[in-house]
Amino acid sequence: MARAEKVREVEGQVKYRGLREWLDQVDRMGELLRIHGAHWDREMGSITQLLTERSKGTAPAILFDEVPGYPKGFRTLYGQFSTMKRVALTLGLPLEYERKSDIVKSYHERMQNLKLMKPRFVSTGPILDHVLEGDDVDVLKFPVPIHHELDTARYLGTADCVITKDPDADWYNLGAYRCQVYDGKTIGCQITEGKHGRIHRDKYFERGQSMKVAVVCGQDPLLYMLSASPLPEGISELEFAGGIRGEPMEVVKGPYTGFPIPADAEIVVEGEAVPGNVRPEGPFGEWMGYISDDVVPRPYINVKTVLYRDDPILTCAPQHKPVDETGLLKGIAGAAEVWKALEACGLPEILGVWNHxxxxxxxxxxxxxxxRYPGHSRNVLHVASSCAAGAYNGKWTVVVDEDIDCSDLEQVLWAMCTRFDPxxxxxxxxxxxxxxxxxxxLPGNFNNRILVDACISYDRKLRGKFPRVVEVSAELRAKLKAKFEKILASV
Ligand SMILES: Cc1cc2nc3c(=O)[nH]c(=O)nc-3n(C[C@H](O)[C@H](O)[C@H](O)COP(=O)(O)O)c2cc1C
Known part of the structure; x- marks a missing residue:
């Protein structure tokens, strides 16, 4: 890895353009690891898991090259978002924070003033370096991995952006949905009920129509991050990314789909899904840390074109038992959306949101x-767990007082153990x-949720009837730090 350098100039705005400049910045921050010679068959995924699972948010991004059986330069990238700094870099936010949840606050504030910006069509771009059509189509030109030991297929798409178009609107959605490879010309696409790409597909299929789709498997990390975020219905991640960058994303017209394709993407596969055409999909190591047992027939994509730039980088994100590289990515983006929803419902004094x-x-x-009022904490619990960003597959929603850092699990646990009645x-x-x-x-794809009010009961708080916390006051703290400067330097 490169020696760490300060990358101060990126604070406050997104300065890098595309995956390759992002990698340069990450390298300069000392957070990029290059590995040569790892095999696509379970080695790259397992190395990433070993380096990430107990890293406590410090794992590097890993660029694999010289994959056996593939030309040098045909690379894969894992672990894009396993540190807060890389998430902050991606969003153009400050790189250092006191509380982890402060990054959510910064992102939330950034979103307040965000103006969506339509992408700008350009006539060409690196993604058109190579265009394969007809018999030349082959997604296995790239070192597509088997990620987990118990997977039985190679997966082209994990850290991807699947572009679909709403048949009723001019809305291109980008979602990160996994894509299994069946053969060089056929891939799967697992989209869960209720996700935007799924709603699009359901609409086409209900009308007996095929759906065109473009799968981007190597792209600006900002686009990938937004594709994995619960942005509201009707909003294109391309326009959102333009808004965050303060300049439009450049796109070319997909040769088969006509869709806007990021001009600097690494690899793009275009094709169509046909109603009624299904193949068994899975098993796959899932985001909850278990191997899925839902090997079920799912719609697949007939690949029509493969586009890629010179020396392409296939981006990957195999999820596994926590902590994995998507914990921060999904956590930070999702928490910012929950915060937005709480304020949109008129709930005052939200100081932090964190997905652990x-x-x-x-x-x-x-x-x-x-x-601020009796019942405030309960209002917050119900909105946070039922708003669009918090609704999917939640389990625990907890509310704490202002003196508890919501992103510090030890403090949260203390509140749950001392301010909560079962x-x-x-x-x-x-x-x-x-x-x-x-x-x-539960049968029917439902689940039950628990909402935990770990705030001091409002009436006791108001009347000062809750026991005082054992802590060192700010005055004594300052006095001691001045007197024992060296001993207390780190506290
Ligand atoms: C690495 C990764 C893989 C994912 N795989 C899937 C998937 O296979 N199917 C799915 O429905 N969601 C998957 N997700 C979650 C979606 O990307 C996420 O719910 C996102 O909000 C979907 O976009 P949408 O809200 O526009 O539908 C994945 C997320 C990540 C980070």
Whole structure:
């Protein structure tokens, strides 16, 4: 790895353009690891898991090259978002934070003033370096991995952006949905019920129509991050990314689909899904940390064109037992959307939202508030767990007071153990939106949720009737730090 350098100039705005400049920045930050010679058959995925699972948010991004059987330069990239710094770099936010949830706050504030920006069509771009059509189509030109030991197929798409178009609107959605390879010309696409790409596909199929699709498997990390985020219906991630960057994303017209394709993408596969045409999909190591047992027939894509640039980089994100590389990605983006929803519902004094990485992410959400009225904490719990960004496959939603850092699990646990009563401070939501990804899913793809009010009861707080916390006051702290400067330098 390169020696760490400060990358100060990126703070406040997204300065890099595309995956390759992002990799340069990550390298300069000392967070890029290059590995040569790892095999696509389970080695790259397993190395990433070993380096990430106990890294406590410090694992490098890993660029694999010289994959056996493939030309040098045909690379794969894993672990894009396993540190806060790389998430912050991607979003153009400050790189250092006191509390982890401060990054969510910055992102939330950035979103307040965001103006969507339509992509700009350009006549050409690196993604058109190579265009394969007809007999030349072959997605196995790239070192497509088998990620997990118990997977039985190679997966082209994990850290991808699947572009679909709403048949009723001029809305191109980008979602990160996994794509299994059946052969060089046929790939799967597993889209869970309720996800935007799935709603698009359902609409086409209900009308007996095929759906065109473009799968981008190597792209600007900002686009990938947004594709994995619960942005509201009707909003294109391309326009959102333009808004965050403050300049339009450049796109070319897909030769088969006519869709806007990021001009600097690495690999893009275009094709169509036909109603009624299904193949068994899975098993696959899932985001909850288990091997899926839902090998079911799912629609697949007939590949029509393969586009790629010179020395392409296939981006990958095999999920596994926490903590994995998507804990922060999904957690930060999802928490910012929950924060937005809480404020949109008029709930005051939201001080922090954090999805805990080991949950994994969206299954353990904590909201930090300053209580202003009786029932405030309960309002927050219900909105956070039922808004669009918090609804999918949640499990635990917890609310804490202003003195608890919602992103510090030890503090949250203390609040749950000392300010919470298991009879009165709990609510249950039954038959909520879930999926077969959940090992304890209920029949019909529902699940039950627990809402935990770990705030001090409002009336006791108001009357000063709750015991005072044992802590060192700010005055004594300052005095001691001045007197014992060296000993207390780090606290
Ligand atoms: C690495 C990764 C893989 C994912 N795989 C899938 C998948 O196979 N199917 C799915 O429905 N969602 C998957 N997701 C979650 C979606 O990307 C996420 O729910 C996103 O909000 C979907 O976009 P949409 O809200 O526009 O539908 C994945 C997320 C990540 C980070």
């Amino acid at each position: 990485e080991a949950g994994p992410a969206t299954r353990f959400t904590v909201i930090q508030i300053r209580q 009879i009165t401070d709990i609510d249950i939501i039954q038959k909520a939106w879930s999926s077969g990804r959940d090992p304890v899913v």
